[in-house]
Amino acid sequence: PVIFAITPTYARPEQKAELTRLSQTLLLVPSLHWVVVEDADKPTKLVTNLLESSGLSYTHLHAHTPPAQKLKAKDPHWTKPRGVLQRNTALEWLRSDGPLQVAPLDPEGIPKGVVYFADDDNSYSVRLFEEMRNVRGVGVWPVGLVGGLMVERPIAAADGHGVASFNAGYKPERPFPIDMAGFGINLGLLRDHPHAKFLYEVEPGYQESQLLKQLTSREKLEVLAQNCTKVYVWHTRTDKPKMREELQWKDQGRPPSNLGIEV
Numbered sequence: 640p641v642i643f644a645i646t647p648t649y650a651r652p653e654q655k656a657e658l659t660r661l662s663q664t665l666l667l668v669p670s671l672h673w674v675v676v677e678d679a680d681k682p683t684k685l686v687t688n689l690l691e692s693s694g695l696s697y698t699h700l701h702a703h704t705p706p707a708q709k710l711k712a713k714d715p716h717w718t719k720p721r722g723v724l725q726r727n728t729a730l731e732w733l734r735s736d737g738p739l740q741v742a743p744l745d746p747e748g749i750p751k752g753v754v755y756f757a758d759d760d761n762s763y764s765v766r767l768f769e770e771m772r773n774v775r776g777v778g779v780w781p782v783g784l785v786g787g788l789m790v791e792r793p794i795a796a797a798d799g800h801g802v803a804s805f806n807a808g809y810k811p812e813r814p815f816p817i818d819m820a821g822f823g824i825n826l827g828l829l830r831d832h833p834h835a836k837f838l839y840e841v842e843p844g845y846q847e848s849q850l851l852k853q854l855t856s857r858e859k860l861e862v863l864a865q866n867c868t869k870v871y872v873w874h875t876r877t878d879k880p881k882m883r884e885e886l887q888w889k890d891q892g893r894p895p896s897n898l899g900i901e902v
């Protein structure tokens with residue numbers, strides 16, 4: 640099976656650094672197709688160049704977040720869901736003929752693949768991708784540094800049927816209290832549920848649950864990463880770079896430090 644890594648991304652000073660880091664992790668993973676969805680009304684040069692020179696197999700899509708759903712500079716980051724429209728755009732592509740060109744087909748002609756939502760700012764071990772490659776429905780695993788804990792993780796059921804509970808601290812009452820980085824979905828399952836998608840109209844923290852509810856149940860989850868005892872992905876977040884001098888230069892009429900230079 641091919642791993643389809645879905646990455647929403649948006650323009651900001653650290654974008655190229657994030658995408659460079661992620662692309663160079665993904666280069667270490669065999670049989671992986673990167674689906675990058677820009678939050679922009681047209682593809683940007685920066686992302687186009689990065690993908691062309693990445694050495695990866697990829698699909699470049701774009702979908703601009705409607706202004707009403709976009710975070711303002713002063714909004715706390717959790718007040719609006721992020722990546723909703725971008726991931727839905729990728730889901731549409733995954734259900735189209737696109738994957739047929741990329742993945743081997745099973746006897747019924749369904750492309751064999753596993754879909755993973757790989758945000759541009761997280762940190763990934765290459766081991767994560769081998770864990771998820773043979774997921775038949777939905778696979779789950781721990782995520783480090785998320786939800787106010789060192790690790791959020793599913794607890795495997797003693798009878799071997801899926802997940803008994805989750806050790807989440809943040810809104811543990813959610814149907815699936817896990818981060819976007821904590822699960823992978825078989826492509827065939829997604830294609831069998833053509834209407835399953837993300838929504839803007841959900842409470843903060845419920846994006847993952849809202850999607851997973853449509854596709855699976857706790858007893859069916861495939862418990863990976865040594866029974867959910869190993870951490871292969873971390874929900875890191877990049878500090879917003881300070882641009883004080885840059886802004887001062889601008890006020891003084893000096894040219895920007897990156898004039899003619901892509902950073």
Ligand code: UGA
Pocket residue numbers: 646647648649677678704709710716719720721722725757758759760818819820843844846874876
């Ligand atoms: C957490 C989860 O890890 C996300 O997967 C989830 O989408 C988010 O909460 C949520 O509840 O919506 P967090 O680290 O706060 O994530 O989110 P970001 O990393 O800022 O954004 C998630 C992805 O969306 C990133 O790949 C980012 O580049 C992209 N994004 C963010 C956009 O495409 N447009 C934006 O305006 C903001």
Ligand code: MN
Pocket residue numbers: 758760761875876
């Ligand atoms: Mn993030």
